Amino acid sequence: MADQEGGRLLTHTIKDVAKLAGVAPSTVSRVIADSPKISAKTKARVKAVMAELGYHPNVHARNLVNKQTNVIGVIMPSVSYAPFQNPFFPEVLRGITAQANEDKYGLYLSTGQLESDIIEEVKEMVHSRRVDGMILLYSTTADPVIPFLLEENFPFVVIGRPPEQLEGVVSYVNNDNVKAAKMLTEYLLLLKHQRIGFIGGRKDAYVTLDHREGYCEALTSAGLEINEGDLVYHDEVFEGGEQAVIELMAQVTPPTAIIVADDLMALGVLRMLSSMGYQVPKDISVVSFNNVLMSELASPPLTTMDIQIYELGFKSAELLRKRIANPDLPMQAVKVGHRLVRRETSQAIERQ
Template sequence: MTITIKDVAKRANVAPSTVSRVIANNPNISMRTKEKVRSVMEELGYYPNVNARNLVNNRTNVIGVIMPSASYAPFQNPFFPEVLRGITAEANEKRYGLYLSTSQTEEAILDEVKDMVHSRRVDGLILLYSTIDDPVIDFLLEKSFPFVIVGQPAEQLREAVSFVNNDNVKAAKMMTEYLLLLKHNRIAFIGGRSDAFVTIDRKSGYCEALEAAGIELDESLMVYHDEIFEGGEKAVIELMSRKTPPSAMIVTDDLMALGVLRMLFSMNISVPDDMSVVSFNNVLMSKLSTPPLTTLDIRIFELGYKAAQMVRQRILDPETPPKGLIVDHHLIRRATSKTYVE
């Protein structure tokens, strides 16, 4: 026999409307009543019809998560599992499901986002990337659809878009100043994709620090590759072929930095004796590398957790004004950096 809300209400000695409010986790229902009703639901084996409830509420209770196109190999980079762990933690607390986009090209991402919005497959979206002239953002703004960016939107959109980010200009400036204090004055910058705001902002911080120190910018020491292991290897080959190679490298991503370390090792260049290397993200592998990597902890889990909180707020109250949230960072000093000695 099918168990209904009325059966639960009768056994718990409450009104059917109270059971419905308990299912919806209504804050006006006392914790004692919630516990009693949930105990009866478990005892009777009653499970709410989520689809029916979502139809009534005109919601899916699903958040879409948009990854960068597969051409940039996001599944190889441990940043993404960690930020997804943060998103999942908040989604689980609020009983939201996740729909993960895995489109292979930027054009396919836009098509998939359009389909999600038009079919109401999700209630809101989290974008795990931010690039110049992204048509996805233009589309979502046009449709007034709830979304949050993990990253930095274009300057002209910062009053219109909700986002969670680090202060990447400040972070990269600090990392560059750290190497300057270690007496390095030929410091290379290894960035990811050049149209990504995280790369643009970190390059800006790097340039600001060098200019403040009176060091002339050398464009030959700035290179850009995909944020994968092989990207770091290619960057080292490019930089070490310069007439005057650097004595230190700032790498915009830990996975790339591992490729940097491997290629330097194969060239018999000792880290940190001959070359200092610093990076960003502080993923698990950074402390397990040889030698352990000096890196900037950008609190990836918190970026994801806060983004999920913000998109849920925008789903529940679409009139909530857009806002930007900056997550702090801190330096983790390990064994890949030391004072430069000529």
């Protein structure tokens, strides 16, 4: 702690640390910055003096000199899409935070109520240099954030994929969502299901478009027609799953299996099916994406595609850190794997 003299709190300076440690003030600064030019012995001595005096470096002031904030901006979907209701976002933030902490970066979360608010907030963050770089937690077809950041030449990474015309221009971390959706559909086909419903998320999201592509590829390869009535789209929330399954099951010939874009939506699907008198998986199979904790705790436990959400966050922060340190690095596309986790909501169809 800082010393007291006559009831007055004394705040120690870098010069006090240098004097007591027997080094130059510049050496103390290099120790604070963890410079490799300073020996481990000197670092230990200076840090011991800092602890003895209760000295804490003014990181904010040092960052102003270095023109850095040591803060990463994390751009969430608009509040209208209820991102914090969905366990995907806390888990991806956990991965981002784990990597950011390694380099002592803080996070600044966007708070836009509407999509128009988000772009204005991004502009303010860039122009005020409030953050050193940004991670976008979503990717949609008409979003203005990516074009703006490219125009400003500001470091950023996307979780998801950018538009096709920006491949090689934008760094991003993503799953192979086409392949994952195709695998999930093929799994149901192997269980002898031929009428398979598809519940997608928001229509303008690239992950939804990729899921649809994989689903259609699998059906086409199996020689099955794609019935547009079997494809419905809703926001990735519990209520979205409930509404979507009502639409699917109201058809004259409802599906015997359903692929759901997201585990939270799938919980809504399971509850609505139960209220309709359907038994899962005896009457209908349900499979999903993400493998968040709630999927294992669902009743019955949910068959789902694990997309390694934590790894998506960790890799995105790692990639952004490299871009901040070296803006001239070539753009990178990092793919994170996926695996099918079979539980109790899927089984082979029972033929009459």
